[in-house]
Amino acid sequence: MKLLFLQENPMYEALGIHALAGMVKAAGHECDLLIQSEEKDFYHKISEVKADLIAFSFMTRQQEWAIHTIDKIRKHLGVPILIGGTHPTMYPETLGHCQADYLCIGEGEMPIVELLNRMASGGQTDNIPNVHAKVNGELIKNEIRELLNNxxxxxxPDRTVYKxxxxxxxxxxxxxxxxxxxxxxxxxxxxxxxxxxxxxxxxxxxxxxxxxxxxxxxxxxxxxxxxxxxxxxxxxxxxxxxxxxxxxxxxxxxxxxxxxxxxxxxxxxxxxxxxxxxxxxxxxxxxxxxxxxxxxxxxxxxxxxxxxxxxxxxxxxxxxxxxxxxxxxxxxxxxxxxxxxxxxxxxxxxxxxxxxxxxxxxxxxxxxxxxxxxxxxxxxxxxxxxxxxxxxxxxxxxxxxxxxxxxxxxxxxxxxxxxxxxxxxxxxxxxxxxxxxxxxxxxxxxxxxxxxxxxxxxxxxxxxxxxxxxxxxxxxxxxxxxxxxxxxxxxxxxxxxxxxxxxxxxxxxxx
Ligand code: B12
Ligand code: SF4
CATH class of the missing domain: 3.80.30.20 (tm_1862 like domain)
Structure with missing residues (x-):
């Protein structure tokens, strides 16, 4: 499966994205990233990547950007969208405010791999711990797994994702x-x-x-x-x-x-x-x-x-x-x-x-x-x-x-x-x-x-x-x-x- 992260601006390389990229690649998936303000034709580039899952990692001050971009993508592409990071963790209601399909609470290392694996095998994707899912407009919440300590x-972490x-x-x-x-x-x-x-x-x-x-x-x-x-x-x-x-x-x-x-x-x-x-x-x-x-x-x-x-x-x-x-x-x-x-x-x-x-x-x-x-x-x-x-x-x-x-x-x-x-x-x-x-x-x-x-x-x-x-x-x-x-x-x-x-x-x- 191919995962594509989208980021608003080049202020930083996000350590959370590095960690997740390392995890999904080790599990045999691909991972790419686009920074909107660095791309002349951002939406066109997104469709060129042909991702199976589009992911957003954002803080509260970026919520407006994220929600706006998700809505725009949703109008043109049928690719599932997953959101995670500080803002979605603190405000899981965000899933109901935007057109994303999944929201990850807290640490994403295990949940993101599990979601991609299930998508790859055609398995059930609405019962993954830490991942809230939207099915036919209804929000399905799942329990939180233990904190990582291993x-x-x-x-x-994989930093090549910013290549x-x-x-x-x-x-x-x-x-x-x-x-x-x-x-x-x-x-x-x-x-x-x-x-x-x-x-x-x-x-x-x-x-x-x-x-x-x-x-x-x-x-x-x-x-x-x-x-x-x-x-x-x-x-x-x-x-x-x-x-x-x-x-x-x-x-x-x-x-x-x-x-x-x-x-x-x-x-x-x-x-x-x-x-x-x-x-x-x-x-x-x-x-x-x-x-x-x-x-x-x-x-x-x-x-x-x-x-x-x-x-x-x-x-x-x-x-x-x-x-x-x-x-x-x-x-x-x-x-x-x-x-x-x-x-x-x-x-x-x-x-x-x-x-x-x-x-x-x-x-x-x-x-x-x-x-x-x-x-x-x-x-x-x-x-x-x-x-x-x-x-x-x-x-x-x-x-x-x-x-x-x-x-x-x-x-x-x-x-x-x-x-x-x-x-x-x-x-x-x-x-x-x-x-x-x-x-x-x-x-x-x-x-x-x-x-x-x-x-x-x-x-x-x-x-x-x-x-x-x-x-x-x-x-x-x-x-x-x-x-x-x-x-x-x-x-x-x-x-x-x-x-x-x-x-x-x-x-x-x-x-
Ligand atoms: C480094 C840092 C920054 C950096 C880089 C941000 C980044 N996103 O990497 C910079 C300098 C840019 C920054 C800026 C700001 N920051 Co800051 N920052 C941090 C800090 C100290 C560490 C982040 C980090 O690298 N963590 C390590 C990684 C591994 O963890 P993570 O990013 O949380 O990612 C994990 C999970 O969240 C999840 N995950 C993350 N993204 C995704 C995406 C998907 C799809 C999935 C499934 C999972 C997932 O999985 C990851 C691995 O477990 C945190 C404090 C903290 N402990 O998190 C504050 C923090 C995120 N920042 C905060 C704030 C307030 C700000 C500023 C508003 C400060 C300011 N006054 O300007 C600005 C906002 C910038 C903007 N323009 O919007 C708050 C956010 C609160 C909120 N509700 O948004 C935090 C939580 C600090 C705090 N304790 O309150 N920040
Ligand atoms: S509670 Fe901890 S992380 Fe938050 S501002 Fe205070 S010292 Fe920093």
Whole structure:
């Protein structure tokens, strides 16, 4: 059987797709992938591939693209369509909102192979664990299988699936993942929902063996340029014993610079030294809010200011750059608190920062809290969650916060810029102010590229493709057909909202 993945833009090579491609190929099937914004005649190309199954892997912010594309494909091709990834897992009702035939909840390694095998043998396809099926318009739900915990026995991820796009494969920065699950419960995070979906289905936090993790890196190094690794584990610093075993082996057998996302409380001096010694050149972690009360009481991130101050001190001492994630416009937080967050980043010495307006993912605890606070309509649901959500999020300082989110990097870095920005945001609707903010926002690209070690020619080629694709998406967002997506409620000002979100997309970055 031939499986075809479709992706919206070339922002990333998805590790989930690599994993699934490895599985289906090892089971004797073929696997291909097309990126819409990179193809002149996308729909024609799809039909040329002659796939037996078309697959989509998407996050919530891509739901509108996915649903629109599925509907368009459905009009012209009879090929079955399977959706999976974070969004379908968290919102399985998506199957009823679009014209896909199957939806996979959670880990797709086993379900996708089982579905293809059954299709190949003409078997029953509506009773596969993890896979919801649509039969004659009726949705059939199936149970969830146990969480995976046997990577040593699974086929290697297959990155050749992106072979049509050499500018992605040539990028010396590559992502890896060594663990699954997280020990924490931040209130805005999808992990809490995931934990519930898998409750009683095995150990939640799992890690690949040291041997398997190293083998995956070696496999990539033997096939593609590899100069820098970034681990996308939710929290790479969990499980100190595993790290004590892994990092020396990594240093000896790979020895390339690496970065990862961590939990700041784990970074005592021993850990920081160990990281530095094995080639760590950057860490990312969430600050979310510079206000301790919000961070600990509303975000449920039980990390007091002093933990950040002490442990960031070690990172500064050993010269490990760090990049923080921040949310502005959280429930109860306006412009003043956003400045506090920027100041806190300056205080801990953050090398660079990323910030975005609060995006309320329906079903999370923080979104429920925002609803209780009257920040969201009482019928707020995922159907409203699209590229431009801000028309439906009520925030009295939204214009000021939008300007601030564009300029956050520099506000957090320089006190003089904070003063300037306090002056500028008095006129948040002024076109010149908006223009300046957008100009400042470009700094984001530079600091991301620097942080992730892609300030080189291959990085330029990659960013050029990404810019082109963002422009293509901007045109796509202005496409009136976007107004008619079946199953989605109409949004009042979708086109302009789309434009705001595209602007916001420029801050998606690399982690
Ligand atoms: C790396 C990463 C990114 C990368 C790459 C994304 C990617 N799709 O690979 C980048 C930088 C692009 C990114 C961006 C964003 N991200 Co992100 N990202 C992650 C991260 C840390 C790891 C993803 C990963 O590689 N996992 C490892 C692989 C193996 O697992 P997987 O992708 O889930 O795939 C498995 C299953 O989901 C399933 N599966 C996946 N696809 C499919 C498809 C089919 C057909 C089937 C059958 C199964 C299947 O099978 C796979 C193997 O088990 C996750 C956190 C996490 N733990 O998942 C957040 C996460 C996915 N991101 C998140 C968010 C919020 C964002 C941003 C909105 C952040 C921002 N403020 O800009 C943007 C959105 C980008 C956009 N334009 O829409 C949220 C998503 C929440 C949601 N409801 O959508 C997550 C879950 C973080 C969190 N804890 O909340 N992200
Ligand atoms: S630490 Fe990260 S993955 Fe874990 S709950 Fe918090 S945001 Fe989610």
């Amino acid at each position: 990577w040593d026995e699974l086929p290697m 049509r796009y050499p500018f992605l494969q040539e990028l010396p920065l590559k992502r890896f993942i060594t663990s699954f699950g997280c020990a924490y419960k931040c209130s805005f995070c999808y992990i809490n929902n995931y934990r519930e979906i898998y409750s009683g289905k095995g150990k939640f936090f799992r890690r690949k063996s040291v041997e398997r993790s190293i083998r995956e890196i070696k496999d990539v190094r033997s096939k593609y340029p590899l100069g820098r690794l970034h681990y996308v584990d939710d929290i790479f610093s969990l499980d100190r014993n595993w790290l004590r075993e892994y990092l020396p082996v990594y240093k000896r057998e790979i020895g390339l610079p690496w970065s990862a996302n961590i939990w700041i409380d784990h970074m005592n001096e021993e850990m920081v030294k160990m990281f530095k010694d094995s080639g760590c050149v950057g860490l990312t972690f969430g600050v979310e809010s510079g206000n301790e009360k919000t961070r600990m009481g509303i975000i449920d991130k039980l990390l007091p200011d002093k933990t950040y101050i002490t442990n960031c001190g070690y990172l500064l001492k050993y010269g490990i750059p760090f990049h923080t994630g921040n949310i502005i416009g959280l429930p109860g937080e306006g412009v003043d608190k956003a400045f506090e967050t920027a100041q806190f980043n300056r205080k801990i010495g953050a090398t660079s920062t990323r910030s975005g307006l609060f995006w309320p993912f329906p079903g999370t605890q923080l979104t429920t809290y925002a609803m209780e606070q009257g920040m969201l309509a009482s019928d707020y649901s995922v159907e409203y969650f699209n590229r431009g959500i801000y028309p439906v999020v009520k925030h009295k300082e939204v214009d000021e916060l939008t300007i601030m989110s564009n300029m956050f990097q520099l506000i957090a870095k320089y006190e003089w810029f904070e003063k300037l920005s306090r002056f500028l945001i008095r006129w948040p609707k002024n076109s010149l102010v908006k223009f300046i903010a957008k100009l400042v926002d470009q700094w984001f690209w530079f600091s991301e590229a620097k942080f992730f070690g892609v300030l080189n020619w291959k990085g330029v080629v990659y960013y050029w493709h990404l810019r082109q694709s963002l422009n293509a998406m901007r045109r796509h967002a202005a496409d009136p057909q976007f107004e008619d997506i079946s199953g989605l409620k109409q949004r009042p000002s979708l086109v302009s909202a789309g434009a705001t979100a595209i602007q916001d997309k420029t801050r998606d970055g690399i982690t």
